[in-house]
Amino acid sequence: MTTARRPGRRPGNPGTRAAVLSAARAAFAERGFDGATIRAIATAAGVDPALVHHYFGSKDKLFLAAVEAPVDPEQLLPQVLAAGPDRLGESVVGMLLRVWDGPARPAGLALVRSAVGNEWTARLLREFLVSQVLRRVVGTLDLPPAEAEARGALVASQLIGVVMTRYVLEVEPLASAPAEELVAALAPTVQRYLTGEVALPGRRA
Amino acid sequence: MTTARRPGRRPGNPGTRAAVLSAARAAFAERGFDGATIRAIATAAGVDPALVHHYFGSKDKLFLAAVEAPVDPEQLLPQVLAAGPDRLGESVVGMLLRVWDGPARPAGLALVRSAVGNEWTARLLREFLVSQVLRRVVGTLDLPPAEAEARGALVASQLIGVVMTRYVLEVEPLASAPAEELVAALAPTVQRYLTGEVALPGRRA
Numbered sequence: 001m002t003t004a005r006r007p008g009r010r011p012g013n014p015g016t017r018a019a020v021l022s023a024a025r026a027a028f029a030e031r032g033f034d035g036a037t038i039r040a041i042a043t044a045a046g047v048d049p050a051l052v053h054h055y056f057g058s059k060d061k062l063f064l065a066a067v068e069a070p071v072d073p074e075q076l077l078p079q080v081l082a083a084g085p086d087r088l089g090e091s092v093v094g095m096l097l098r099v100w101d102g103p104a105r106p107a108g109l110a111l112v113r114s115a116v117g118n119e120w121t122a123r124l125l126r127e128f129l130v131s132q133v134l135r136r137v138v139g140t141l142d143l144p145p146a147e148a149e150a151r152g153a154l155v156a157s158q159l160i161g162v163v164m165t166r167y168v169l170e171v172e173p174l175a176s177a178p179a180e181e182l183v184a185a186l187a188p189t190v191q192r193y194l195t196g197e198v199a200l201p202g203r204r205a
Numbered sequence: 206m207t208t209a210r211r212p213g214r215r216p217g218n219p220g221t222r223a224a225v226l227s228a229a230r231a232a233f234a235e236r237g238f239d240g241a242t243i244r245a246i247a248t249a250a251g252v253d254p255a256l257v258h259h260y261f262g263s264k265d266k267l268f269l270a271a272v273e274a275p276v277d278p279e280q281l282l283p284q285v286l287a288a289g290p291d292r293l294g295e296s297v298v299g300m301l302l303r304v305w306d307g308p309a310r311p312a313g314l315a316l317v318r319s320a321v322g323n324e325w326t327a328r329l330l331r332e333f334l335v336s337q338v339l340r341r342v343v344g345t346l347d348l349p350p351a352e353a354e355a356r357g358a359l360v361a362s363q364l365i366g367v368v369m370t371r372y373v374l375e376v377e378p379l380a381s382a383p384a385e386e387l388v389a390a391l392a393p394t395v396q397r398y399l400t401g402e403v404a405l406p407g408r409r410a
Binding site: 112113115116117122125126129130146149150153154156157158159160161162164165166168169170171172173174176177178181182184185186188189192198199200201202203204205 | 317330371
């Protein structure tokens with residue numbers, strides 16, 4: 001049944017859809033999530049911007065389709081934020097492990113493998129992390145932009161490291177430990193990066 | 206001049222050397238660093254174990270040659286340990302960044318890229334981390350084996366995450382921040398994993 005065409009939001013010529021996604025990947029990799037526009041992507045694909053909106057709904061959704069994201073972080077956000085800012089570290093690590101311990105893992109691994117081997121895909125994964133995950137989570141803390149960026153990047157450094165050690169390199173005991181034990185060990189780190197005392201690093205030209 | 210044959214420790218038939226390195230990669234990936242033996246590697250390569258010792262010196266050195274490690278962690282260890290256990294987090298992060306900000310970066314990136322795309326190379330990178338880096342650093346703390354393993358793996362999760370965010374995905378501000386700012390931000394995390402209060406995760410069968 002998985003091969004059946006889905007009704008509703010995804011009609012239209014499959015060739016057009018593929019052209020839009022291909023143009024979107026190029027635009028997001030070249031200009032980043034913020035720099036890319038639906039108008040420019042539509043032009044590159046030779047279609048009307050209204051058709052892109054019709055197919056994909058929003059720039060966020062177009063981006064998720066372009067990178068074949070196994071989950072939509074926006075849908076997981078309410079659950080992550082429910083416990084409040086003082087337990088954000090715990091809920092972020094918990095959500096990461098629930099997603100990766102679940103059916104999304106193969107797609108997640110494919111994305112990481114592709115990102116590490118290919119500079120373009122690396123940029124797409126970075127844009128996914130920054131625009132779809134970190135900005136949403138850190139955005140709830142009401143911080144100055146440079147501080148939000150730095151805290152988000154530090155969070156990313158620990159989360160990507162967990163993915164690499166647990167799922168890619170399978171370093172024990174992280175590879176086989178129950179998720180709740182990893183949450184207990186890692187949450188204080190992520191919480192410190194989000195809301196604690198940190199000597200924040202800054203960009204250099 | 207880089208193509209000139211080096212005198213001294215690496216004489217012998219290049220074909221034999223290549224056969225030993227190939228057998229070593231297979232053995233280390235299949236059985237891990239501890240499980241592989243120079244005797245079995247020599248047998249698989251069709252040479253005398255004494256010749257392997259003569260070419261490479263020790264199992265550690267054979268392993269480093271087999272994975273084409275850009276640095277020998279053993280040589281860096283005295284510098285890392287010099288500041289004492291209370292500043293180990295700082296000196297570990299500082300050394301990681303000195304190595305990766307230096308001429309070893311391309312080789313390091315090649316190793317990570319290969320590890321992420323290939324299960325065999327992933328095992329070799331894991332064995333490199335565990336046997337050549339973590340065990341040496343954590344080994345100086347005189348901990349029970351399960352605790353040493355867990356603390357080492359947590360350290361690995363943060364260090365690999367830094368490599369991924371700074372050098373592979375280039376997430377700002379981690380990509381361009383001066384090394385000393387990253388050390389200030391990350392050292393408390395690594396220090397906690399090494400010597401601080403942590404709810405340690407454990408292996409599951």
